[in-house]
């Protein structure tokens with residue numbers, strides 16, 4: 001008996017995988033049905049649906065990058081403190097002294113890559129007409145995911161707290177100042193006033209809500225940190241689950257009707 | 258300055274020039290790039306050899322049949338020679354003067370890219386040419402040729418100091434890669450769409466419909482996924498080792514960098530700020546883009562082209578979407594990343610980012626055109642001590658031409674279109690859906706329209722009410 005067979009015959013192995021190795025047809029079906037991670041997929045699938053030249057694998061790669069970002073992100077959270085005193089220095093230490101500081105590189109390049117792959121995924125879905133019935137709603141879920149991906153990247157951009165970070169966020173968030181009605185330099189902000197007092201000022205408008213302050217400061221760092229590490233990832237994960245569920249319920253990868 | 262004299266001075270005096278175009282290490286690096294290009298072309302030659310395709314020389318050149326592989330192999334050998342020359346002669350740059358981007362070519366390229374008008378005209382023209390020539394472009398040999406030309410352009414351009422500064426920034430490297438990736442997938446789309454369109458003309462079903470045998474997910478899909486995950490992981494690790502994530506000086510609220518740029522994926526929006534005020538470019542238009550994208554499945558009533566690649570069956574949808582994605586979105590990101598420099602001026606890719614470059618700006622509002630130049634009378638201004646209502650009335654009167662223009666554009670224009678070019682759309686969509694659709698298309702067109710008006714007649718705002726922060 002080989003070592004492999006011995007392991008596969010052990011009680012431990014069998015308690016984890018409830019069937020023999022997927023060497024024959026029956027077990028290849030069973031593995032898809034019993035494994036938690038694999039049950040995302042159908043048991044069998046049309047050949048054209050798995051052709052790389054059809055799906056470009058871009059949805060899958062986007063999801064994989066999301067996982068990579070989650071893992072490297074959690075590792076980074078062990079080192080990084082989102083305060084004015086430490087944020088920059090912690091990143092500096094990651095670069096210069098920390099073992100496995102390369103996690104920051106992987107996290108940043110993975111984020112850039114994810115933005116690109118999510119665009120390409122959308123491009124492919126459009127070009128194959130896969131948003132047409134019955135997949136309209138999943139396209140809508142996708143657009144929200146696209147938006148969340150950009151917001152994830154945007155909120156993360158601030159965390160290194162260097163010149164690049166605060167000025168990019170300043171430029172980006174200055175727009176919120178001009179929100180119609182809700183920004184203190186937006187058209188129509190005068191409509192919201194009580195007895196001559198403006199309700200919308202630079203300390204109560206949409207930009208203040210985003211930054212937690214009148215300029216990009218410590219409150220902003222805290223707000224963006226929580227958005228970046230908790231709120232948006234949770235929202236994305238939930239929507240990705242719905243997205244995948246709908247891919248299956250809408251009949252799998254699109255195909256000529 | 259002449260490149261050759263730069264090379265020599267750099268060699269003789271050491272690195273006196275703070276911005277040397279060519280240095281031995283640059284040339285050495287290029288040698289490796291040419292070697293990679295050579296290896297890629299060896300593979301391609303091999304493929305051509307097995308496909309055994311020929312092309313015929315024109316009659317006056319003898320009219321012979323020549324195998325494609327012969328051409329590619331000659332080209333590959335040339336690349337090998339170029340590469341070896343670079344690797345061996347990197348310390349004698351005079352020997353390599355033929356592989357340095359000549360100054361007149363730099364000037365020519367810069368005159369195209371360093372002017373928003375020409376840049377936009379060229380990208381739009383290229384987009385139209387791409388659609389018109391799609392049958393020819395989608396041939397594998399043509400696609401490969403274009404890829405080679407663009408890589409050669411990149412390599413030769415790397416002999417320029419300013420070009421290296423802007424392209425080599427770690428955060429910009431993915432954008433350069435994105436250009437090639439988006440180009441590749443656009444090519445792939447046309448390749449597959451042409452194939453299906455040809456099949457449709459012969460009365461056959463799309464290729465996707467024929468390839469519909471069921472296979473087991475394990476192993477056919479899960480193994481592909483596994484390989485994909487390993488490849489991506491390896492890529493990220495190599496990328497992380499090769500390029501360090503940027504970290505600039507600690508944040509300082511008083512030192513504003515010039516230019517201050519938003520993250521690269523928002524540079525298309527930042528570019529819109531040149532033409533529209535923040536409330537439009539930064540808030541309304543992004544919301545319309547998001548909302549409009551969500552509305553696509555409910556607007557597009559065309560049942561064809563669901564689940565396979567095709568161009569002929571969805572000409573309008575594909576053209577509109579691609580125009581939005583390629584020249585407007587990706588094109589504006591390129592403009593914002595590589596061409597916008599200090600003071601948000603446009604610079605050529607070989608041009609030094611000079612903070613003192615001046616560009617004259619004297620833009621005129623539509624109301625000024627109307628009252629001052631059209632009617633020859635001053636702008637209507639309310640008497641100094643008039644009430645809020647009277648003042649508002651005057652403001653509205655002053656800007657009436659703009660309100661009428663915008664109202665006509667978003668209100669009357671859809672009706673005109675419904676009776677002309679969009680007639681079938683109007684009939685099939687119904688009123689409400691048609692209005693949403695036509696307004697979305699018109700808003701998308703609003704950006705190019707404003708750009709052209711800005712360049713042609715220096716138009717600043719259609720409606721200019723700075724008193725209320727309401728400028729359109």
Ligand code: HEM
Nearest residue numbers: 055059060062063122130138139142143145146252253254
């Ligand atoms: C975090 C972002 C996203 C992830 C992880 C994701 C993941 C996926 C995956 C794995 C698939 C299976 C097929 C494939 O790989 O192509 C898929 C399908 C699909 N996605 Fe996404 N996606 C994302 C964003 C989007 C966006 C931005 C859109 C469109 C605006 C979109 C629309 C769709 C649609 C309509 C399908 C069904 C396509 C078909 O059946 O051929 N998704 N998605």
